[in-house]
Amino acid sequence: MPFAVYVLGLAVFAQGTSEFMLSGLVSGIAADLDVSLSAAGLLTSAFAIGMVVGAPLMALAGRAWPRRRALLLFLAVFVAVHVVGALTPSYEVLLVTRFVGALANAGFWAVALTTAIAMVPDRLKGRATAVVVGGVTIACVVGVPAGAVLGEHWGWRSAFWAVAIVSLPAFLAVLRSIPGGRGTDPGAAPVPVRDELRALTGPGLRPVLLTMALVQGATFCAFSYLEPLLTRETGLGAGWVPVSLALFGAGSFAGVTVAGRFADARPVAVVATGMTALTLGWAALALAAGSPVLALVLIPLLGMLAFGTGTALITRVLGLAAGAPTLAGAFSTTAFNLGAAVGPWAGGLALDAGFGYRAPVWVSVLLMALALLVAASTAKGRRSRAGERRPSEPVAHRSAHERL
Incomplete structure (x- = not known):
């Protein structure tokens, strides 16, 4: 695996810390800026909406730039908005900085995914994707808990300063390690936009993108309100939030590590198994949230299932849209973050309706049930079409790719 792929994972680590760290800071932000918990949760939605809007727009804007230049520009904007966010006393300004920061993050994600898979042979594309997505999971292991600790001891603004500071080494690493061309062949002309859009309308891609959005919606819905769930429903002290x-x-x-090794060979099996287990896992957390021991056991299992399934879905999209080297990563990012926008919003509605702190987790169960329905109906439709084309061929003899 080229070292530059790991550099992209390092940069995603800094950005992933920012995207996820609000799950441990919502109470502090709400109290400091005098807004409700649901309003503080909307900061996560604003970031996700920026990712949804920004991924295709920033990817298209950066098509004419060398990839290194695009990555550096996106990182510079990302650092700047975190400095502004750390200084502002206004909720509205903070909301805008989250949106603008997400635009930069979306552009970086789209270019980073495209750059990573362009550096490796086909047999390693799943692992390259896992390395980039792995930056987010390391952010969850190290960056997000560290942000929660900083927020508890020095206020939520200190976490924003930390993200800006951590992004600087990533900037230097990208500057030194990423090739300056547009792809593996710096002189190659980019694929025309019309051809990329045509590739994105290929059979089976849109249902996979919708499935990805629903799965990520379930993940972000529960994760965005994990801190109030643990402290007000489970009964754990604030010190347990970073641990959780x-x-x-x-x-x-x-989950990302395992999915990266199996997603290339068995994408359908990894996705189907992960989605089913994830649905059951969110339901188990909603039922067992009152037990500290059960909650702490379920939390890492749910993280493994959520990000393992998400990685397999991204690999699936990149495989189905191989003819769209710029926009495939952008649309993966859009679907991922469309769910991240809808999830916290839906969870906030459930909280505001007075259904209790377990309500966002039950919303996650509902979103996963919808994802399973989409996947099942898509698989049934493909089996029917395949049967019409080859009525004498047993279903068991068809490829795994044809059965999704």
Whole structure:
């Protein structure tokens, strides 16, 4: 695996810390800026909406740039908005900085995924994807709990300063390690936008993107309100929040590592198994949230399932949209973060309706049930079409790719 792929994972670590750290800071932000918990949770949604909007737009804007230049520009903007966010006394300004920071993060993600898979042969594309996504899981293990500790002792603003500072080594590493061209062949012309859009309309891609959005919606819905769930429903003290976030992150890292090794060969099996187990896991957490021991056991398991399944879905999208080298990563990022926008919003509605602190987890169960329905209906439709084309061929003899 080229060293530059790990550099991209390092940069994603800094950005992933920012994206996820609010799960341990919502109470502090709400109290400091005099807003409700659901309003503080919307800061996560604002970031996710910026990712949804920014991924295709920033990817298209950066098509004409060398990849290193695009990555450096996105990182510079990301650092700047975190400095502004750390200084502002206004909730509205903070909301805007989250959105702008997400635009930069989205552009970085889209270019980083494309750059990583362009550096490796086909047999290693799943592992390269896992390394980049692994930056987010390491952020969950190290960065997010550290942000929670900083927030508890020195206020939530200190976590924003930390993200800005940690991003600087990533900037230097990208500057020194990423090739300056547009791809593996710096002189190659980019694929025309029309051809990329045509590739994105290929059979089976849109249902996979919708499935990814629903799965990530379930993950972010529960994760965004994990801190109030643990402190107000489970009965754990504030000191357990960083520990719980670290456990979730450790499970996430394990899930990404496993998925990276199997997603290339068995993407359908990894996705199907992960989605089913994840649905049952969120239901188990909603039922067992009152037990500290059971909650702490379930949290790393859910992290493993959520990010393992998410990595397999990204690999699946990149495989189905191989003819769209710029926009495939962008649309993966968009679907990922569309769920991240809808999830906290839906969880906040459930909280505001007075259904209690377990309500966001039950919303996660509902979103996973919808994801399973989409996946099942898509698989049934493909089996029917394949049967019409080859009525005499047993279903068992068809490839795994044709059965999704």
